[in-house]
Amino acid sequence: MLKALKLEPEKCTGCLQCEMACSFENTGAFNPAKSRIKVFTFHDEGRFAPYTCTQCDEAWCMHACPVEAIVLNMATGSKDVLSDVCVGCKVCTIACPFGTVNYEADTGKVVKCDLCGGDPWCSKACPTGAITYVSADESGMERMRAWAQQAPRTAGAQPNPPKAKEVQVFNIPQQGGH
Amino acid sequence: MRHVIIGAGPAGVVAAETLRKLDPDGSVTMLSSEPEPPYSRMAIPYYLVEQVGEEGTWLRKGDGYFESNGITVRSGARVSNVDTEAKQLGLEGGDTIPYDKLLIATGSQPVIPPLPGVDREGVHTCWTLEDSRHIIKRATEGARVVLIGAGFIGCIILESLVNRKTRLTVIEQQNRMVPRMMDDRAGGLIKRWCQDKGVTVHTSTTVKSVDEGSDGHPLAVSMDNGESVNADLVIVCVGVKANTQFLDGSGVKTDEGILVDRYLQTSVPDVYAAGDVAQGLDFNTGEYTVQAIQPTAADHGRLAANNMAGYKLKHQGSVNMNVLDTLGLISTSFGLWMGVEGGDSAELYDGDRFRYINLQFQGDVLVGGSSLGMTEHVGVMRGLIQSKVRLGHWKDKLKNDPTRIMEAYIACTQAIGHNARVLTA
Ligand SMILES: Cc1cc2nc3c(=O)[nH]c(=O)nc-3n(C[C@H](O)[C@H](O)[C@H](O)COP(=O)(O)OP(=O)(O)OC[C@H]3O[C@@H](n4cnc5c(N)ncnc54)[C@H](O)[C@@H]3O)c2cc1C
Numbered sequence: 100m101l102k103a104l105k106l107e108p109e110k111c112t113g114c115l116q117c118e119m120a121c122s123f124e125n126t127g128a129f130n131p132a133k134s135r136i137k138v139f140t141f142h143d144e145g146r147f148a149p150y151t152c153t154q155c156d157e158a159w160c161m162h163a164c165p166v167e168a169i170v171l172n173m174a175t176g177s178k179d180v181l182s183d184v185c186v187g188c189k190v191c192t193i194a195c196p197f198g199t200v201n202y203e204a205d206t207g208k209v210v211k212c213d214l215c216g217g218d219p220w221c222s223k224a225c226p227t228g229a230i231t232y233v234s235a236d237e238s239g240m241e242r243m244r245a246w247a248q249q250a251p252r253t254a255g256a257q258p259n260p261p262k263a264k265e266v267q268v269f270n271i272p273q274q275g276g277h
Numbered sequence: 278m279r280h281v282i283i284g285a286g287p288a289g290v291v292a293a294e295t296l297r298k299l300d301p302d303g304s305v306t307m308l309s310s311e312p313e314p315p316y317s318r319m320a321i322p323y324y325l326v327e328q329v330g331e332e333g334t335w336l337r338k339g340d341g342y343f344e345s346n347g348i349t350v351r352s353g354a355r356v357s358n359v360d361t362e363a364k365q366l367g368l369e370g371g372d373t374i375p376y377d378k379l380l381i382a383t384g385s386q387p388v389i390p391p392l393p394g395v396d397r398e399g400v401h402t403c404w405t406l407e408d409s410r411h412i413i414k415r416a417t418e419g420a421r422v423v424l425i426g427a428g429f430i431g432c433i434i435l436e437s438l439v440n441r442k443t444r445l446t447v448i449e450q451q452n453r454m455v456p457r458m459m460d461d462r463a464g465g466l467i468k469r470w471c472q473d474k475g476v477t478v479h480t481s482t483t484v485k486s487v488d489e490g491s492d493g494h495p496l497a498v499s500m501d502n503g504e505s506v507n508a509d510l511v512i513v514c515v516g517v518k519a520n521t522q523f524l525d526g527s528g529v530k531t532d533e534g535i536l537v538d539r540y541l542q543t544s545v546p547d548v549y550a551a552g553d554v555a556q557g558l559d560f561n562t563g564e565y566t567v568q569a570i571q572p573t574a575a576d577h578g579r580l581a582a583n584n585m586a587g588y589k590l591k592h593q594g595s596v597n598m599n600v601l602d603t604l605g606l607i608s609t610s611f612g613l614w615m616g617v618e619g620g621d622s623a624e625l626y627d628g629d630r631f632r633y634i635n636l637q638f639q640g641d642v643l644v645g646g647s648s649l650g651m652t653e654h655v656g657v658m659r660g661l662i663q664s665k666v667r668l669g670h671w672k673d674k675l676k677n678d679p680t681r682i683m684e685a686y687i688a689c690t691q692a693i694g695h696n697a698r699v700l701t702a
């Protein structure tokens with residue numbers, strides 16, 4: 100069973116430990132600017148929300164890439180950027196409807212969350228349990244689905260709607276079929 | 278079931294792979310008029326600066342990828358006619374290929390303007406790997422290069438030409454650079470940015486002819502402002518047109534591109550079209566247009582293949598979007614970036630720092646946007662447009678500060694504040 104990152108903004112205190120851990124794991128330095136998970140601050144409401152790639156089934160970034168530089172990691176279900184193949188065209192950054200693939204000018208490549216290969220450091224670093232790495236069925240899918248029903252929709256079945264309301268659930272296992 | 282695909286660009290390749298999965302017993306044949314393995318035109322700018330070799334442009338890596346996945350690729354096979362009654366294709370050279378389901382994914386080709394001297398040696402388009410090889414030969418250090426047209430493709434290769442250390446002059450007929458992607462202000466900033474980096478840019482200027490040059494340069498380009506500039510290489514990037522010539526007499530209806538329905542089927546049953554050649558549904562306008570962008574080609578390819586394999590999938594329309602890197606200045610545009618009647622907008626312009634963001638709303642829904650100098654979370658503009666998320670009071674916050682677009686998205690879709698009660702109840 101694939102695991103998913105479960106994000107619970109209501110538990111987040113904005114301490115940025117996840118950003119520190121992510122940047123250190125991926126770049127060797129503590130540099131939140133390089134973190135692939137970002138904590139957004141809502142000053143008016145005094146609230147925080149950690150947010151990163153949903154590893155969505157649609158994989159918009161992966162399908163838009165012209166040179167096959169984004170690949171499916173079979174072990175974790177994450178969509179990983181192969182840096183040496185990426186030419187830095189940035190098409191994936193506009194194709195991702197969640198805004199979680201970002202271009203880095205200093206490397207000329209894009210970066211995104213790869214679940215640290217199945218051992219995500221953000222969740223290990225989070226002191227409040229706002230980020231946990233759990234099996235997908237424990238991660239609140241049903242609640243998310245219910246919420247998704249309320250989203251405004253265009254008429255008819257969408258072949259590939261961006262699942263804007265299911266962002267907290269990662270690695271949803273595909274149910275049978277094609 | 279015999280599936281035949283004409284064209285081996287992203288639309289063709291995505292369709293071939295999708296068909297392979299959905300119809301394991303059928304045969305899948307993909308034809309390309311070009312000699313190379315299926316490759317991506319989008320990788321050409323990086324090939325031009327030798328950041329990647331030819332393999333780096335291939336859509337799928339590894340020798341034998343297509344064969345081992347049961348997809349027959351015929352390179353160098355140009356289709357010259359389609360007989361939709363007999364359900365077969367004619368190739369240049371005389372071969373015929375029968376099909377049960379046909380996908381036309383032949384893309385587009387550059388338009389050559391009817392200019393005196395445009396057929397001179399050293400005048401090239403920039404559309405294929407073949408073109409690129411010619412350009413690489415001539416665009417050497419210190420060479421004088423004239424780029425005719427500063428549309429999206431022209432601007433995309435502009436950076437490669439500068440990085441090859443050529444002395445570059447850009448001539449654009451319209452009043453600004455990338456006129457179909459950026460408004461006056463953003464287009465103006467891109468022009469100033471290029472000029473600051475040593476590129477000569479003429480806007481609102483028309484090329485009159487390509488003549489013989491002087492001072493050891495083989496070519497010269499004359500403009501309607503009376504000036505003439507010497508060149509070792511002239512690159513023509515004034516637009517593209519859909520590759521539909523071979524459809525004459527086939528009954529497949531065309532306009533700007535091939536007319537398709539919501540299932541990417543053409544006016545002839547069992548014949549589908551996808552990618553740059555197809556006039557498909559635009560998500561925002563509800564009209565059928567040729568978008569000629571890579572993400573749309575990939576979307577079309579997947580959808581068309583589903584329908585060819587008998588899995589009915591209706592196209593909901595593709596969001597028109599672009600991202601451009603002009604010598605390090607990154608710009609994006611999405612959907613109805615120029616706004617809609619009765620809508621309103623939010624804008625932040627900081628010309629000194631080359632930063633700009635413009636959001637376009639209809640009611641409290643984002644319908645378009647463009648940005649300059651932003652690389653973080655830009656995709657969320659697409660997400661907000663396509664999911665039609667209602668922004669509520671966040672719209673006013675965005676009107677004060679449009680850079681908070683990612684926060685707006687999260688606030689409207691996550692368990693924060695008011696949403697938390699709904700989401701975690
Ligand atoms: C330099 C450059 C940079 C670009 N950068 C971007 C970018 O940054 N972002 C973006 O979104 N888009 C970009 N594009 C556009 C993008 O490449 C196209 O939208 C995309 O290639 C369209 O895919 P397609 O499969 O529809 O057609 P194509 O990729 O054009 O493929 C068409 C295929 O059909 C074949 N063919 C044509 N006629 C025949 C025939 N009669 N018989 C047999 N085969 C035939 C061709 O050989 C080719 O294999 C760029 C294009 C260029 C040239």
Ligand code: SF4
Nearest residue numbers: 164185186188189191
């Ligand atoms: S930026 Fe890199 S990973 Fe993203 S689409 Fe372009 S080549 Fe692929």
